[in-house]
Amino acid sequence: MNDIDAWVWWLVGAAALGIPLVVTAMPEFGMLAVGAVAAAAVSALGFDAVIQVLTFVVVSVALIAVVRPIAARHGRQSPRLATGVEALKGRQAVVLERVDGSGGRIKLAGEVWSARALDTGRAYEVGQEVDVVDIEGATAIVI
Incomplete structure (x- = not known):
């Protein structure tokens, strides 16, 4: 045991810590x-055991204190690229057939969609631009 340098033991320890990292997917x-x-x-630079242990503790704690909160914040964020009907919400459309609370037709993203007004008392005439606020099934809800 005394024939092996301390730096080798530290590398063995690093490899041993890599195993639970892969198995549990815990970045810590x-x-x-x-x-x-x-x-x-x-x-390897020749410092004694106290400096080695202090280096291990300081680097590990610094990484956990700095990197972990950043990773957690990124994990809670929703994806920035909206796809499907989520990508259509907030887009503008052109009225093709009068849209009111009971229905109508719009051109949205190059396609013809059935639509109805969010405010049932409001109507939008042909050629008017409207904003899509929601998609319910195959019907766009517009304002």
Whole structure:
């Protein structure tokens, strides 16, 4: 055991921390593994065990304190690229047949859609531009 340099043990520890990272998909293990690699580098430079352990702790804690909140924030964000009917919400359309609370037709994204007014007392005439606020089935709800 004494024949193996400390930096090798740090690399073995980093590899050992990589196993639960892959198995559990917990990024904290990866951050600890990076701390172990940093400690291996410090050991290879000839620093003593106290400096090696401090390097491991400081690098690991810094990564967990900085990277983890950023990753959590990105994980909570919804995708920026809307697809399907979600991509049609908020777009403008042109009225092809009078649209009121009971129905009508619009041209939306190059296609003809059935539509109805959000405000049932309001009507939109042919050629008018309307905004799509929702899609219910195959009917666009417009204002």
